[in-house]
Amino acid sequence: MSVTIQTSTKAGNDRLRQIFSGAPLRIAIITIALLWTIPTIGLLITSFRPPDDINSSGWWTVFQHPFEISQYTIQNYAEVLTAEGMGNAFINSLLVTIPAVVIPITIAAFAAYAFAWLEFPGRRFFFIVVIGLMVVPLQMALVPLLRLYVAADLNGTYLGVWLAHTGFGLPLAIFLFYGYISTLPAEILESAHVDGASPLTTFSRLVMPLSVPVIASFAIFQFLWVWNDLLVALVFLGTRKEVAVVTSRLSALIGDRGQDWHVLTAGAFITMFIPLIVFFSLQRYFVRGLTAGSVKG
């Protein structure tokens, strides 16, 4: 293998070695890249093939005549969106996800500001609790919360799921926002104070606008987390067709129609569609959000 790390040097004498090491290295990378894409491509192609074709030949056979339009159909999508309720589930997912992203942002930002810039008794203690809660497995919360929900008639409601995602997302959000807000220049905040701004004014006029990047990172992480979540949706929202989200609907389809690949592949692609758009359009924030959010419990 070549000695050169790209950042270290691009000197001419390295080029020779790079050419020698190039071929096997490239083949290795291309192999891995193929292994990482082929499964998804197979799913996508299958979702556009008629059921009979799917069951009688592998999806790769379409490459014998890739441009023959007659071998593709959008009937699978029509079936899964309407008859199988995936269209409804898609709307439910949006309904669950958007408030579950927005609500924790406000609450966490207020708290992070207090932890960073206000003095109050127990500040260190409470902050350490928040850090500790970040990695608590949410399994620890399921049994007692479900009972509370049943008692409060919140089980199976969107409100219950929003609040659950808010609660589970708060420690990470506070931690992230704190990391950012505490590094804002003290002079700016102090001069606002000298000018007579109350903490609330300082927060809403200065701190929130300055924190947009970190809020964006968290928003993307939380969006993907909630959209892709299955466990919280199963426990607190249930699998009733009227309220089920895409992940729980898809998992129900796998149980009911396990061999109907035309339904499953189209359904799977519907669940993946929005996250993939987010991924490709906001890749930079996406990486930042995921990296930052990786510690979540």
Add this chain to the structure above:
Amino acid sequence: MAETVEHTAPAPGKQSSTFVTGTLRVIISFIVPVITFLALRWSFTYMRDADANKFLVAVVALIVGVGAVWALYIITDNLVSLLPEAVREGVRPFVFVGPALVILGVYLVFPVFRTAYLSFFDARSESFIGLENYTYIFTNPDMLGVLRNNIWWLIVVTSFVVGLGLVIAVMVDRVRWEAAAKTIIFIPMAISAVGASVIWKFIYSFQAPSRPQIGLLNAVVVALGGDPQGWLILQPWNNFFLMFIMIWILTGFAMVVLSSAIKGVPAELLEAARIDGATEIQSFFRVIIPSIRGTLITITTTVIIMVLKVFDIVFVMTSGQFNTQVIANRMFQEMFTFRNAGRASALAVILLIAVIPVMVYNVRGMRSGRSQR
């Protein structure tokens, strides 16, 4: 206001007001969450009666969830401003931090203690049975199989994700189309575990040998002259086919994080190693690895936490049948299929105990980081 933001603690000599301040802090903390909750609940009960459509639900949720929450913070802050000066600035921080603390208390702190408590009770949480749930978990052959599978998941998935992520990060660093290769390997991280499970279920799918194989893996096996297999029922290897799905999802994530750490290794350091005659392998192990040690630890603990709680993949692929059960999925079954709150709680507690070292490590890191500030 005369005081600075940083010096808002109650002035000395006002002992009598301490109790008042404390009480006010608690009251203030509860205002936002309680009123928001009641408002949302009221509006949804109202809408349920009115048989509202979903668009309306979404609009109300956003108006209440964003607008009303902000308004409530502003109102409580104004309420605090009406208080006598002696207690005012002592209470004010709790306008900001109180609601978050109340929500964390309800959604995480209370349930953690409650679950730990319930783990010492029977299926219906009625009679105290001591450690019986735990003895069951650590002696029942089924449960031991579950624990064993989870340990295999931890070992195999963590080492492959971190190892493969590191190797790929080093490799892609040397090609010109680095960004494209990284994007491709990173994509699975965006999709849900349920979606990924459908993708791989299709790859592993099996048809009778007389019929054409539509699953890629069996098609390859047949093309190479082998017999098609039902991979998901092929014990004990089916566990590894499930683990591979998680490796497929997480490797890109490890790779991206490690790659940016590797780029942060000072060029002079590598140059110096090279001048001293270090080979490629030597500089990798003696220079790069030590320089990115912190990132390696973070990514390893992160993957361990994710793998420990693996649920979706097993739930969707096999529901834990054919000896593929894991803790989180078994816990779900104890909750909903067997209706055994005691055992479900005990399983959750085992997960919690497993993450405690990471928790301690994080808190310690935080404290030392804070003292530097």
